[in-house]
Every structure is written in structure tokens, then in C-alpha cells.
Amino acid sequence: MAPHPTEPRTERPAEHLAERQAERRTGPLNTIDGFAYQRVRVADGVALNVAVAGSGSPIVLLHGFPQTHLMWRHVAAELATDHTVICPDLRGYGASDKPAEAGPDTYAKRTMAADVVALARALGHERFALAGHDRGALVAFRAGLDHPSAVTHLACLDVLPTLDMWDVLHGTTATVGFHLYLMAQPPGFPEEFIAAAPDLFFGHFLDLWSSGPTSMPADVRAAYLASCRAAVPSIVADYRASAGIDVTHDETDRTAGNQLRMPVTVLQQDWGAALGFDARARWRAWAPDLTHTTVTCGHFMAEESPATVAAALRGLLAR
Template identity: 45%
Template sequence: MTTPPDDLFPGFTTHTVQTAPGVQIHVRSGGRGTPLLLLHGHPQTHALWHRVAPALAQHHTLVLADLRGYGDSSKPPGEPDHANYSKRVMAQDLLAAMRALGHERFDVLAHDRGARVAHRLAQDHPRAVRRLALLDIAPTLAMYRQTTETFARAYWHWFFLIQPAPLPERLIEADPAAYVRDVMGRRSAGLAPFDPRALAAYQRALALPGTAHGLCEDYRASAGIDLEHDQADRDAHRLLPMPLLVLWGREGVVHRCFQPLHEWRAVATDVRGRALDCGHYIAEEAPQALLDEVLPFFAA
């Protein structure tokens, strides 16, 4: 098995899109209507959307992508400054993939790491993104600047994954399935919310050659070059112009440690959102609550 089983996404088709020299992005598409790009987080793949995709596909042409470094997308070696895993470059991958599929302007729904890529995509290419919905994050710059002991203990992986190669890669590669179970299972809901087929897809993907390095490079970039890009936007007073919906889990770390609406209103002009009664993995823990929020938002 090289991709999540088709019964997670019946009727969807898979594509591989070259977005840069030597880089291919794996996507799954389906549905009908206005285009909607869905982006996953760590340590997952596009399989996380399987509980909401059928309902979304009734209103949208969905494009579910594996980020650079994750899933079945390319995993190039990181550069010394980690620039080829910057959210700017990862966003360019997604813009190129959407254009290759015929979508010049589209909506974006993104979770966790994918939401950080989506933030940069909307910041750098505001004419391409019509509406933006981000799940369970505060802006990267705010989260690093406001790190507390509580946050550092809960998001220990932020500080583990940025250690110089190859230490974290070697430890993850020793037992990738256990890493997925431990990272995801120690959140508020444990492993109970996850379909065994989706969990198996995450474990399979992390065991692929280069995935551990790719996700480490994602985090290394966020602790360095991404902060430089974010600070440059703050200094220039560049705000996201499109409507932004921010949702987060009431049982999660973001709710406990940050004020998401306050932080997003510092970087965007039109922000609304609220906490949902779930933990971090909103699309798998509370799919109907998520649909109740995003379907009217994207229909506007």
C-alpha cells in the first residue's frame, strides 16, 4: 500500500504534481464546486480529512495535499539555513499544485503545520486565497515569543525536532510507528478519535525514507527563517486581507497557553472564530462541529 486506502476517500483521484525541480507534491482530489485546498499537520498526511471530505465535496472541488517532506510528497535534503522547508517555499509548492490543477483562486482549510503553510500562502499570494480557515494554531512568531514552561512541556516536540541533524531523525526512525502513537496519543483525547486506517497511513508515511528528516526540517525552518519572514511582515505592517476563520480545541494547548483571536487580529484585518469542544485534532475529534463552522464560512 503506497497511499491511504481508497475507502477513506471513495470517488477521489490521486495526482502527483511537479512544483519545483526535483520536488513532486502528492494530492488527492474530488468533489464539485468552488476549489478548496486542505492541508494537514504533524505527524500526519492528507488522510486526516477523511471524516469531513464527503460533506465538503458536496460543495467544493477538494484538493488534499501532502506537504513537502510529508506523506507521499518529495522529501529533499534540507539546506544549511533550512530555506527549502521554509513556509514560503512550502506555500509555493501548494500554489503551483493548485495552478497545475486549474485553480487560480481558491479557499484554504488547514490544520497545525499545514495552517502555518497556509498563513504564508495567504500572506505571499493574497490574490490566490479567497478565504482562509486555520485550525488550532496561533501565529508562529507569537507562539515562540510567548513560550512558557507549560507550553514547552506540552509542545516538547517543537524543541526536540529543531535539534541539529541527525539526532532527532535517528531517534524517530528507530520506531516511527511508536513516534506517531506517542505524539498523537498523548494529546487530550488519546488515540480513541483516530480511525485505524488513518492511523496506519500516518505510521506508514513516517516510515518512508526521508520523512523524519522532512518533518524535522519543517520545524527547523519555523524556528529560524520563518520567524525572519514573519517579523518582516510585522515590521512592514502587512496584514492578511482576506476573511480569516480561526478555530481551536477547548481541551488543547493553544487554548490553554494563548489568546488565538487576539494574536490573529494582530496579523489579519478580518478575523472571527471560537474554541470547539475537542482537543487538537479537530477534523477527527469533532468533524460535525468543524463542518458547521466552515461550510457557511466558505459559502459566503
């Protein structure tokens, strides 16, 4: 299926989403304007911080690394005009609970996906659309495989499924993913290493993966750094799971021929060509009903190009 995102609606020009949100901000950014906040228990000892607004068919938006739900602020406000928009902080991130890593399951994407399904149900939604960026996209991918009766539509932004990610990283090109190998190490070393200079570590990715120095306002960057600074062990545990139990789960599904049954949209930078693989083909193996689009912006596309992301999600929801 050829990419065909819908055009932004003229009454709310999506190209000005970021500007409108910035104009309404009067202080440090901690919440999304117009969204109501609550904590929702999703598992024993785990409650998620979640922002909700709008009415209509529900869509859950999952953030990536090193961010929080705030990364969706522009897109969420646009979609909330005619959808119920649900923006949680993932387990281990932001203001959500950060359980200690008791074993490989604690931060397995299967566990985090179950959190999302439990969250939606607690808010009254048995079925919902789901979009994720980066780490959130891996959780969304797992939710689509594990809970196909709950996830009606799926969008993944700038990521490959875990198993494919490890397949394509090799040689000197793997240096772009040095953090994946660092945080895959046994408990202790990576946590202490990162905690020694958290702003330097997490700030490196905020700077490196942005399209330019003006793409992320200073207050947003500060909010992300503060959140990550307080969540080093859980963030490392999330990544450690992706080098272990998440691979096992993906291998089981690949061997069984399991695929995503719902319409899927993927937005990616063209880093597949740079690293020598066909990103669309990788995704097609998992998602027969796929719209795959290459975008021209940095990694943080929901913040850098919210009009593109909002239009793509509207196109997905119309399928």
C-alpha cells in the same frame, strides 16, 4: 466579528460523516473514497500526491502533523458535494516527494506555500480557498500573506502563527512543545533520535492529542505511523525551519504591518487560556476579518468533530 458557523445541511447530516465513511471502508485506509489521485509537479524535483473530487469553487485542504491528507477524509467528502476539493500531501509528508534539506529554504513555509499555489494553478485554479490544520495551517498562513491575490478565504485549525507560538511558550508550560525544541536542533541528532523509535515518537502525539482512544481508527493510525516512519528527515526539516527561517519571515511581516487580507476563520482548543495568553487577540493582530471559535474536542478536530469543521468552513466560504 462573532463566530457564526453555518448549520450542516439537512440532506447530508454532517454529524454522521465519520460513520458513513467508516461504513464504506473495506480494507486498510490509503485513499479517500470517491477521490481521484494524481502526482503534480510543483517545483524542480518536487511533485505532490494529491486527491481531488467534486466541482464548484475550489478549496485546498492541508494536513497537519503527524498525519497525511487522509485526516480530511470526512470533511473533504462533505465539501465535495458542491466544491472542488483538493487534498495534497505536503512536501516531505505522505506520498509526496521529500527533497533532502539543502538549506533553510527547502522546508520553509514560504516554499511549501508556493508549492500549494503552484498545485492549484496546475489544476486550473488561479484563486482558491485554503484551510490547514497544525503544520498545514502554518503553510496556509504563509500562503495568505505571500499570495493574497490567490487565496480568497483562509482557515487555520488549532495552531498559532509561528512567531506567536514562540512568543507564548515559556517556563514549564513550554514542556507541551518539547518536540518543537527537539526538532529545532542542527541536522543529525534529532533525526537519529527519532528514527531509533519512530512509532513510539509519532504515536505519542497521536495518542496524547486525541480526545480518546476511539477517536482515530486503528487503520488510520497505522497509515499515519507508516508515513511518518518513512519521512523522519523531512518532518524534522519542516520543524527546524519553524525555529529559524519561518520566524524571520513572520518578523519581517509583523514589522511591516502586513496582515491577511481575506476572511479568516480560526478553530482552536482552549489551550490559550491554559498557557496564559489570548489566542483570539494573537490572531486578530494578523487577521482583521476574523472569526475565532473555541471547540471542545481534541487536536485532531477534522477527524473527531468533522461536522463542526465542515460547518465552519461552509460559514467561511459564505463570507
